[in-house]
Amino acid sequence: MDFFSLIFYFIIIIPSAIIHEYAHGWMAWMLGDPTAKYAGRLSLDPRVHIDKWGTILLPIFLYFISGGSFVFAYAKPVPYNPYNLKNQKWGPAMVGLAGPAANIATALIFSIFIRAVGIPSSSFIFSIISFFTLIVYANIVLAIFNLMPIPPLDGSKILYAVLPDSAYKVREFLDFFWYNMLD
Structure with missing residues (x-):
């Protein structure tokens, strides 16, 4: 992975992680827990989700020590209080499932865009389809990883x-x- 690919990776991964974390907070709020909302974390604003170490420094550090072959990053987890959830047994599972479900939904939306465009008629359209394909791939990987x-x-x-x-x-x-x- 060259440095340009690393930057490109961040352009895709950071918004995908933000959508993932927002979905956790939104689901907790829907199930009765206002913790994320009160903490100002029920937001799509990247500033509230970026962890200086996990989102910026760790991936850059791993990129350089691995010679560009490995990168890992994470966003700040959205806080929630499971004791505030209406359903104590299934509520935490639903909050947990919301993040990967948001990643799968994002992948599906961009897959529909790819399908709608069809066969690229220019290099510009090909570039857009390639970018959307990376978004689909990254979101599927995030969903699968988080479901472990x-x-x-x-x-x-x-x-x-x-x-x-x-x-x-x-x-x-x-x-x-x-x-x-x-x-």
Whole structure:
């Protein structure tokens, strides 16, 4: 990945991550938790979602130490209080699912644009289709990555909702193991 590709990557990934995080806050708000709204995070404004380390410094650092072969970034997670949700069992899963669902919806919207344009008749149209294709790809990758059932990813919230109450030890182990691995 050359430096131009890294910049291009940020033009796609940052808005996709913002849409993802906004969807979490919006779903929590719809389910009764105003935490994100009160914190000023129920917004599409990039400034409230960009984490200086995770969105800017880490990806640039990884780009340079890996020789341009690896980049990873993240946005600031939108806060929510699961105890404010109307449904204590399924609410956190719905909040968790909202982010990946927003990424899939974004990918579908841009796929429809690609399909509507059809066969490119000029290099300009080809460039637009290529850009839209990258948006589709990036959003599908974000959705799949976030659906992994590993805390603190969104998939863990979904997993916890489908586990029986008797499996609380599994939840405790996963939380303890992964949070300590990431710490």
